[in-house]
Amino acid sequence: MVPLDNLIVLEGIDGAGTTTQARLLTQRLKQNSRTVWATSEPTGSPIGRLIREILRSDLEADPETIAHLFAADRSHHLRGSDGIIAHLSAGDIVVCDRYKYSSLAYQSVDMPMEVITALNARFPDPGLLFFVDLPVETGAQRLSRRSSLEIFEYDEFQHKVRSNYLRVLDKASTTTRLHVLDGTQTVEAIAEKIWNYVKDSSIFKE
Secondary structure, three states: OOOEEEEEEEEOOOOOOHHHHHHHHHHHHHHOOOOEEEEEOOOOOHHHHHHHHHHOOOOOOOHHHHHHHHHHHHHHHHHOOOOHHHHHHOOOEEEEEOOHHHHHHHHHHOOOHHHHHHHOOOOOOEEEEEEEEOOHHHHHHHHOOOOOOOOOOOHHHHHHHHHHHHHHHHHHOOOOEEEEEEOOOOHHHHHHHHHHHHHOOHHHHO
16 A cells, blocks of 8 residues: 655654654644644544543443544544545645554554454555654653543553554554654654654655
8 A cells, every 4th residue: 555655643652742742743844834734543523532532431332342433533534525635635744643553552452453453454654654662661650640541541551552563563664664763862852853854754855
């Protein structure tokens, strides 16, 4: 499947700071006169909002239902009238906080990896993929500052998620431009490394 060249994705375990890095990258691209659409998963669609309720434990759902909801949300996110492909077709750079790799890492804790892989096989790769790698213990310290935790935000679970990420990204490195970043560095240092990779890519030169 052909990658979506101007799609930039940021991934990491909970507490890795992908949301902050996506925001900083978006700001910097705009400062350099690039047209950017910043987005994230789960989305703000009705399906995405339902997923967020489940993650907050406001609603109950079995792992298979959650996996299918994520795939449905992603399909709409990708192909909807105001989705990723529409923005890429309009000439925008798309910066996405989490994408299919989150499903492969998180949902594969409670379901077979091959099932989740098949469910997400129809989604194309991004042009650039950043994985902010962070020790689970460090992520837990950061999460402890929050007022509430989502159902996925537990140490044992996050260790499994990180292990799944490493498996998934080993395969992803053969189909997309993957950069693994040291998540223990400062926010500014990580942002600078991301920027340098983006600046040197075909995304920035177009």
